[in-house]
Amino acid sequence: MRAYTFDQFDLDRLKMTEQPTPTPGPGEVLVDLRALSLNYRDLLVIRGLYNRKLALPATPVSDGAGVVAAIGDGVTRVKAGDPVVGHFVADWLDGPFRGEYSASSLGTPGAGLAAEQAVVPEHALVAPPAGYDFAQASTLPIAALTAWSALVTEGRLQAGQTILTLGTGGVSIWAVQLAKALGATAIITSSSDEKLERARALGADHGINYTTNADWEREVLALTDGRGVDVVVETGGAGTLNQSMKATSPGGTLAILGALTGLSAEVSTGTILMKRLTLAGIYVDCRRAFEEMNAFLSAKSIEPVIDQRFVFDRLPDALRTMEAGGHFGKIVVEV
Numbered sequence: 575m576r577a578y579t580f581d582q583f584d585l586d587r588l589k590m591t592e593q594p595t596p597t598p599g600p601g602e603v604l605v606d607l608r609a610l611s612l613n614y615r616d617l618l619v620i621r622g623l624y625n626r627k628l629a630l631p632a633t634p635v636s637d638g639a640g641v642v643a644a645i646g647d648g649v650t651r652v653k654a655g656d657p658v659v660g661h662f663v664a665d666w667l668d669g670p671f672r673g674e675y676s677a678s679s680l681g682t683p684g685a686g687l688a689a690e691q692a693v694v695p696e697h698a699l700v701a702p703p704a705g706y707d708f709a710q711a712s713t714l715p716i717a718a719l720t721a722w723s724a725l726v727t728e729g730r731l732q733a734g735q736t737i738l739t740l741g742t743g744g745v746s747i748w749a750v751q752l753a754k755a756l757g758a759t760a761i762i763t764s765s766s767d768e769k770l771e772r773a774r775a776l777g778a779d780h781g782i783n784y785t786t787n788a789d790w791e792r793e794v795l796a797l798t799d800g801r802g803v804d805v806v807v808e809t810g811g812a813g814t815l816n817q818s819m820k821a822t823s824p825g826g827t828l829a830i831l832g833a834l835t836g837l838s839a840e841v842s843t844g845t846i847l848m849k850r851l852t853l854a855g856i857y858v859d860c861r862r863a864f865e866e867m868n869a870f871l872s873a874k875s876i877e878p879v880i881d882q883r884f885v886f887d888r889l890p891d892a893l894r895t896m897e898a899g900g901h902f903g904k905i906v907v908e909v
């Protein structure tokens with residue numbers, strides 16, 4: 575079977591290789607991958623910016639959906655022929671997050687899915703929402719579940735409340751779709767007026783161009799009668815956090831999840847305490863939340879936004895396309 579590996583932290587070293595078909599051990603499942611979706615994390619992993627100690631060569635990509643090809647001894651949750659989608663933080667099934675769970679994350683240190691077949695633990699698989707094809711299901715494990723974690727698990731978003739999400743990448747577009755389905759008002763920012771139009775067509779109530787409107791937090795306040803939003807899906811990180819805090823209502827929540835503008839910044843702690851803000855660190859979510867989200871997606875018939883599809887041979891081009899940032903929503907690679 576074919577799998578991508580990289581032997582140095584360099585996207586140019588990502589090559590298709592021929593590998594023996596892996597055999598599932600006890601508690602493991604062999605999955606025939608049918609679709610992958612890309613996340614910013616995949617690029618960071620390949621460039622060595624996520625885990626410099628990763629043993630090379632390694633196979634990247636965290637998110638994938640496919641069909642169970644074979645099961646190891648003792649596997650009871652799935653059987654051959656079942657459609658499945660990977661759960662990113664494989665060992666985080668339910669309850670509070672624990673530090674050791676991150677060692678199980680798919681796409682390093684756990685199994686990378688940029689392959690025709692991969693072996694994963696049975697507990698790292700969930701059933702896709704009803705009616706989803708493989709490409710649609712592949713968009714869920716990181717992007718959709720992170721948006722869900724921000725809005726539902728941490729934000730406790732209620733109908734009638736307002737959210738702000740930054741940029742029009744995979745997490746943000748999912749955040750708009752989920753917020754609308756939850757009965758909330760959605761404000762989104764982008765560097766592109768054309769993307770803001772697309773976001774409005776998808777249901778976003780307001781769009782703000784953060785390039786032509788550098789003081790975008792003032793626009794958010796104006797749109798919310800000076801109050802600010804209830805939940806921020808903070809994909810930006812260091813360069814956007816202070817503005818996002820100003821754009822949040824007293825008592826509101828900032829779901830801190832992204833690093834698009836860097837990882838460290840001087841933060842106005844006065845704003846946090848005077849407004850009694852909650853800053854919630856997000857590392858995707860547990861499997862129970864994934865299954866709850868899937869039930870919600872089925873009930874609401876929400877269709878993932880797939881901006882571009884690539885064939886498996888063009889995975890490196892798909893990663894470069896994501897890096898260029900021209901996409902809107904998710905990029906999928908069909909295996």
Ligand SMILES: NC(=O)c1ccc[n+]([C@@H]2O[C@H](COP(=O)([O-])OP(=O)(O)OC[C@H]3O[C@@H](n4cnc5c(N)ncnc54)[C@H](OP(=O)(O)O)[C@@H]3O)[C@@H](O)[C@H]2O)c1
Binds near residue numbers: 899
């Ligand atoms: N903690 C977690 O569990 C978790 C999970 C998933 C993702 N993340 C992180 O969240 C971030 C977003 O992930 P993603 O997969 O959605 O990325 P993505 O699909 O690559 O989205 C990138 C988009 O972000 C926007 N952007 C870039 N710089 C920006 C800025 N200064 N202000 C506002 N928006 C900006 C751009 O949108 P426009 O073109 O519209 O300007 C760009 O297209 C990444 O840092 C990723 O590592 C974290």
